[in-house]
Amino acid sequence: MMITFDHITYQYPGADHPALRDVTLGLPDGCFALVVGSSGSGKSTLLRCIGGLVPHFSGGTLSGTIRVHGLDPISEGPGGMSRYVGFVFQDPETQAVMERVEDEIAFGLEQAGLPRDQMRVRVEEVLDLLDLAPLRDRVLETLSGGERQRVTIAAALALRPRVLVLDEPTSQLDPQSAEDVLRALVRLNEDLGLTIILAEHRLERVLPFADLLVYLDAKQPGALAGPPIDLARQLPLRSPLVQIAEALGWHPTPLTIKAGLVFSRTIVQPPAPQILASPPQIPESEPFLELRGAYAAYGSSVVLRDISLAVRPGEIVALLGRSGVGKSTLLKTLVGLIRLQRGRAFVAGQDTAGRDIAAICRQVAYLPQDPNALLFAETVRDELLITLRNHGLTHTNAMHGVSPDTLLERLGLLDKATAYPRDLSAGERQRVALGAVTVTRPGALLLDEPTRGLDYLAKHALADLLRGWQAEGAAMIIVTHDVEFAATIASRAMLLARGEIIADGPIGHVLGTSPLFAPQTARLFPGTGWLTPDDAIQALRKAT
Amino acid sequence: MNAAPLHPFAWIAWLAAVCAVLSATRNPLHLGLALLCVLLVTITRGLRPGVLRLAIGITLVAAFFNLILARVGATVLWRIPGSWPLLSGPLTLESLVYGALTGLALAGIFTAFGAAQGAVPTRALLDLLPPAFAPLAITLTIAVAFVPATLRQLRQVREAQLIRGHTIRGLRDWSALLIPLLIGGLDRALQMAEALAARGFPDQAASRRSPAILIAIGLALLAAGLLINAWGTSLLGWALTLLGLGIIGLAIWLAGRNTPRTRYRRLPWTHSDTLVAIAALVAGIAFVVPFALPDRAVLAFSPYPQLAFPLFSPIHGIATLGLSGPGVVLLLASGE
Numbered sequence: 041m042m043i044t045f046d047h048i049t050y051q052y053p054g055a056d057h058p059a060l061r062d063v064t065l066g067l068p069d070g071c072f073a074l075v076v077g078s079s080g081s082g083k084s085t086l087l088r089c090i091g092g093l094v095p096h097f098s099g100g101t102l103s104g105t106i107r108v109h110g111l112d113p114i115s116e117g118p119g120g121m122s123r124y125v126g127f128v129f130q131d132p133e134t135q136a137v138m139e140r141v142e143d144e145i146a147f148g149l150e151q152a153g154l155p156r157d158q159m160r161v162r163v164e165e166v167l168d169l170l171d172l173a174p175l176r177d178r179v180l181e182t183l184s185g186g187e188r189q190r191v192t193i194a195a196a197l198a199l200r201p202r203v204l205v206l207d208e209p210t211s212q213l214d215p216q217s218a219e220d221v222l223r224a225l226v227r228l229n230e231d232l233g234l235t236i237i238l239a240e241h242r243l244e245r246v247l248p249f250a251d252l253l254v255y256l257d258a259k260q261p262g263a264l265a266g267p268p269i270d271l272a273r274q275l276p277l278r279s280p281l282v283q284i285a286e287a288l289g290w291h292p293t294p295l296t297i298k299a300g301l302v303f304s305r306t307i308v309q310p311p312a313p314q315i316l317a318s319p320p321q322i323p324e325s326e327p328f329l330e331l332r333g334a335y336a337a338y339g340s341s342v343v344l345r346d347i348s349l350a351v352r353p354g355e356i357v358a359l360l361g362r363s364g365v366g367k368s369t370l371l372k373t374l375v376g377l378i379r380l381q382r383g384r385a386f387v388a389g390q391d392t393a394g395r396d397i398a399a400i401c402r403q404v405a406y407l408p409q410d411p412n413a414l415l416f417a418e419t420v421r422d423e424l425l426i427t428l429r430n431h432g433l434t435h436t437n438a439m440h441g442v443s444p445d446t447l448l449e450r451l452g453l454l455d456k457a458t459a460y461p462r463d464l465s466a467g468e469r470q471r472v473a474l475g476a477v478t479v480t481r482p483g484a485l486l487l488d489e490p491t492r493g494l495d496y497l498a499k500h501a502l503a504d505l506l507r508g509w510q511a512e513g514a515a516m517i518i519v520t521h522d523v524e525f526a527a528t529i530a531s532r533a534m535l536l537a538r539g540e541i542i543a544d545g546p547i548g549h550v551l552g553t554s555p556l557f558a559p560q561t562a563r564l565f566p567g568t569g570w571l572t573p574d575d576a577i578q579a580l581r582k583a584t
Numbered sequence: 585m586n587a588a589p590l591h592p593f594a595w596i597a598w599l600a601a602v603c604a605v606l607s608a609t610r611n612p613l614h615l616g617l618a619l620l621c622v623l624l625v626t627i628t629r630g631l632r633p634g635v636l637r638l639a640i641g642i643t644l645v646a647a648f649f650n651l652i653l654a655r656v657g658a659t660v661l662w663r664i665p666g667s668w669p670l671l672s673g674p675l676t677l678e679s680l681v682y683g684a685l686t687g688l689a690l691a692g693i694f695t696a697f698g699a700a701q702g703a704v705p706t707r708a709l710l711d712l713l714p715p716a717f718a719p720l721a722i723t724l725t726i727a728v729a730f731v732p733a734t735l736r737q738l739r740q741v742r743e744a745q746l747i748r749g750h751t752i753r754g755l756r757d758w759s760a761l762l763i764p765l766l767i768g769g770l771d772r773a774l775q776m777a778e779a780l781a782a783r784g785f786p787d788q789a790a791s792r793r794s795p796a797i798l799i800a801i802g803l804a805l806l807a808a809g810l811l812i813n814a815w816g817t818s819l820l821g822w823a824l825t826l827l828g829l830g831i832i833g834l835a836i837w838l839a840g841r842n843t844p845r846t847r848y849r850r851l852p853w854t855h856s857d858t859l860v861a862i863a864a865l866v867a868g869i870a871f872v873v874p875f876a877l878p879d880r881a882v883l884a885f886s887p888y889p890q891l892a893f894p895l896f897s898p899i900h901g902i903a904t905l906g907l908s909g910p911g912v913v914l915l916l917a918s919g920e
Contacts, residue, residue: 091782122784133733134775137726139705146848148783159848181732195783377743398749406747412771413737413744416763426760430749462767476748 042069042203042235043090045263048104050085050094059085061261063104065254067237069202072229074250074268075239076277078495079465081256083239086263087205089113090237092121109202123152126196128206130493132188135195141183142167142176145195152199166194169232170224185363186217190224197228203235204228210245211493214362214521215556218245225249241495244279244524244560247272248296269293277496280524280560283573288580297563304564307580326389328353328484328515329374329404334383336366336373343369345539347383353483353513356506358526358547360519360557361536367519368409370536371486374517375406388483401477402431406486411473412462420464420472421448421457424479431480444479450508451475452501467498471505484515491522503529527551527559527571547571589917590910592708594857594864595700598625598910601864602696605904606689608871611885613896615685617904619692624911626699628918635698642694643687650683651675658890678887685887703910711847716839722785726776730769737768795835802831856913863906870903877903 045065051058059082067073075083088094092113095102106113113121129135138144145166149159167173170190180188189209196204206225210218226249228234240246247253253271255264264271272282272293281300285293288307294300327350336344343366351357359367372378374385376397385392387403408414417423424444428434448454451471456464461472470490478485485506491499499522506516506529520526526533526547533550535543535557543550548569552562561576562568570576605618626635657676666672710721741764750760806828812821870877879897 093778093782097778097781118781119784122782125782127779127782129775129779131775134772135779137722137729137780138707139729143707143848148785150845150848151784153846156846156848156850159846163848199784372743375747377746397746398751401747401749408740408744408747410740410744410768412768413741413764414748416760427748430751480749 042071042109043067043237044105044107045086045089046105046107048089048102048106050082050089050102051100052085053099055100060089060256063256063261063263065263065265067235067252067254067265070229070233070235071252072226072236072250073238073252073254073265074243074246075237075254075256076241076243076275077256078258078277078497079467079493081258083256084207086254086256087127087207087237087239090121090203090205091125091127092116092118093127122148122201123199124202126193126199126201126204128189128192128196128204128209130208130211132185132192132212135192136180136188139179140176141172141178141180141191144180144191145172145198148195148199162198162200166197169197169228170194184217185213186220189213189217189221193221193224197234201234203237206236206238208240208493209238211241215523216362218521222246222249241493242522242524243277244281247279247282268295280573281564284561284564284576287573287577297560300560300564325352327351327386328388329517330386331370331373332384332386334370334373334385335381336369336378337381338369342381343539344373347539347541349534349541349544351484351515351517353515354510355532356510356516356518356530358518358520358530358533359536360521360523360526360533360551363521365536366539367536368488371406371488371517371519374400374486375404376400377406398431401482402480403482404484404486405474405477405480405482407470407474407477407488407490409488409492411470414473414476415461415469418460419458420453420461420475421445423461423472423476424448427476427479433480444475447475447479451505465498466493467495467501470494470498470502474505478509483513485509485517487516487518487520489520489522490518491520491525499525523551523557523559524572527561533557589854589856590703590860590913591851591853591857592704592712593853594860595704595910597861597864598907599696599700601868602907603693604868605871605907606692609883609885610682610685610689611883611894611896612681612685613894614883614900614904615688615692617901618907619688621904621907621911622692622696622699624908625914626695628911628914629699629702632698635695639691639695642691643684646687646690647680647684650686651680654679654682656888678889678891681887681891699910708849708851711849711851714836714840715845716836718845719785726780730772733772734765734769737772738765741765741768795838798831798835798838802828802833802835804828805831856917860909860913863909865906867903867906870900 043066045063048060048063049058050060063086075086077083085094088098089106090108090113094100095114096117102114108121109124111121111124136144137147142163145163146159149162154162167176170193172190172194175183175187180191183191193204193209210221213221222245225236225238229236238246247268250268253266253268255271255275264274269292272278272295273286278286281295281297282293285300285303288303290300290303294303329351331347331349334344334347335342347370359370361367369378373380374387374392376392376395387400392400415423417426421444424447428444445454445457448457451474453468453471453475456468461469464472490502494502503525510516518526518530530547532545533543533547534541535550535554543554548571551557551559551571552566552569559571561570561572565576568576568579570579602618602622606615609615652675653670655673655676657678659677660674661677661680662675664672664675707725710724713721738761741761744764745760750757752758805824809821809823809825809828812818812824871883874880877899879899882895882897883900885894
């Protein structure tokens with residue numbers, strides 16, 4: 041075995057329970073292991089143990105034995121292990137030291153004191169391995185998220201590690217960029233025999249590539265490990281493909297769309313195309329959010345071109361597109377954070393031109409990508425009260441007789457009302473931020489990447505919450521790379537490219553026909569309009 | 585335009601010469617010639633309109649303030665009536681000209697730094713530090729990279745608070761911006777530190793080998809020497825100071841030898857670098873070193889008490905042309 045964990049128990053300093061409990065595990069040389077589990081199950085901790093970052097960097101108490109390529113990471117420390125274990129974290133921006141691609145790749149080699157000739161060979165090797173040669177002189181800031189993450193991987197690989205450890209490396213990437221990164225990893229694993237250990241929430245992205253699945257449960261000691269084909273069905277976290285396979289009794293469990301199509305083609309009598317997306321039909325009414333011929337720019341760079349859209353009360357629109365096409369800018373123009381160059385924006389029938397941002401945001405809640413930017417109060421309840429105070433509102437006139445505690449209860453946070461917001465999990469923090477922007481009871485919600493870093497349970501909780509607001513007539517625009525989430529919650533989808541809307545319609549039509557943004561169910565049953573496992577399972581059960 | 589094919593040391597020599605020349609003269613003809621050289625270098629580096637606007641702004645502000653505050657000069661342009669302290673009195677052409685000349689000199693230095701800053705990446709400058717300071721150089725590189733990231737984060741936090749209806753009325757209201765900014769910055773710093781630790785930085789074995797005792801001894805001797813000299817200069821004081829400096833230098837050299845870090849990019853010193861450095865050196869010496877060249881009095885132009893046409897020293901003029909070195913090299917390189 042390349043990596044062995046023998047009865048490892050680890051507790052962070054100040055934590056009231058261990059992050060890892062009695063984990064015994066063996067990861068063979070050359071495997072592609074996928075580590076899964078809900079938030080707080082210890083995935084990141086397990087990965088950090090391999091590189092010696094736990095306990096050297098984090099402190100805390102650790103018992104048991106770890107061996108990586110015969111070495112003990114606890115005695116070697118991160119410095120000693122850096123020659124054997126390459127580490128790639130979630131956010132490429134917080135890992136880069138140098139300005140340019142080539143310098144960034146060479147940084148680790150310089151630290152190791154390699155002679156210049158050897159450095160040049162290794163830099164060229166990894167540039168080729170990860171298709172980065174055309175980008176070698178580029179400044180990192182000018183690269184896309186996927187390209188930056190590949191540079192990070194290249195920098196880790198330059199030291200020729202035996203193991204590459206990646207902690208949610210695709211969580212901030214659009215589907216295409218994520219696919220590029222994962223394909224690069226598969227090539228490294230298959231062509232070079234590099235051992236890859238990867239943690240990820242979105243199983244549908246990575247499961248097809250893994251040959252070993254490791255499951256950690258926050259409530260159970262130990263770890264479950266085995267081939268994905270055997271283990272995928274036993275886990276509480278399942279990709280849409282595995283959910284369908286289980287419901288329809290497909291054996292062996294298909295892990296790729298190609299394998300799933302073998303089953304779906306034999307059992308499905310292609311039904312007439314229909315949209316079974318769960319949200320209800322939206323009654324015709326005056327739009328709550330509207331853009332007419334909108335243009336927006338950063339300096340001389342035009343980001344939005346001739347955008348016209350209308351979102352009605354009770355409608356949820358998913359806004360999709362590659363990174364940097366203007367999705368977040370579009371949301372900001374609606375609340376006045378970015379002024380339109382041309383065109384007009386309306387909220388509840390009122391032109392937003394010249395209106396105060398605070399006044400607009402009383403009618404439209406906007407949740408930015410990073411909810412942490414909103415949070416600064418001592419308690420969860422204070423976060424809501426501060427927003428009310430900012431708007432000159434009291435508990436009663438803001439909520440039409442409903443107190444902030446009622447909103448906290450709805451958000452599932454009443455028991456955390458006196459907790460310090462930053463001590464909460466990612467999902468809870470996001471709900472606190474949602475509470476802070478919706479406490480004025482706005483008529484619309486704009487959400488920017490709301491599922492980033494959330495596990496399946498947190499995503500379900502968020503979807504339930506949004507459906508509740510939708511039922512009460514809230515209009516919503518959700519910017520997301522998470523097509524599975526969009527398929528679950530939205531009634532309509534828009535695709536944005538180079539600042540223009542290139543597709544707009546019922547979500548079944550837009551996603552079902554997109555080769556890039558189609559969810560797994562749509563890929564499995566093309567032409568049916570089914571987007572979620574529930575759509576497919578219900579329709580097929582009805583048919584039989 | 586890409587980074588200039590010049591060694592950072594050549595750029596540093598040029599910058600030093602520009603500072604020396606522009607500080608040493610207020611003669612409009614020599615100042616103008618030096619500024620033309622700086623402008624040539626700036627244009628070949630890709631002139632940014634913002635830099636030019638700021639340079640003009642500096643000149644106008646300096647001229648205005650000198651006009652208002654200096655009451656010397658024979659040519660009265662206007663007289664502020666009354667008896668207001670500092671303000672009332674004559675406004676003279678000479679004070680306006682002198683202010684503008686000082687502003688031009690400052691604007692020239694500012695523009696030169698702007699041109700050199702874009703040409704030499706921060707990393708290349710930090711690579712000039714001795715190997716013993718490699719961890720410091722990397723820390724500075726990261727710190728420099730943190731500035732734009734922090735500004736981005738500040739914008740995000742400001743937007744996030746705006747959408748909550750936040751306005752700053754008093755000191756307490758700043759907490760809505762500062763707390764998320766501070767905590768976000770700490771989070772990023774921790775993530776960066778963890779990523780660096782995973783990449784083997786810093787080399788703790790090298791840190792353990794650093795000759796800290798030698799540095800402590802050197803600092804103690806240096807302090808003792810300076811203390812003795814403070815009471816009255818003595819041979820013992822100077823001896824201890826020099827010994828202290830020598831030991832510190834030795835410690836830095838030893839620490840550098842213990843640092844295993846190597847460099848991927850070599851910064852080759854070319855003939856162009858030699859030419860630029862020599863030309864800059866000649867210009868600097870001509871304007872700063874007394875008696876280096878004849879006609880030095882011409883440089884000390886003053887418009888007071890009455891403005892007169894300045895004289896021109898051809899030999900200093902030729903030396904000033906040395907400041908165009910990087911511009912000429914860049915023009916030749918782009919011609920190739």
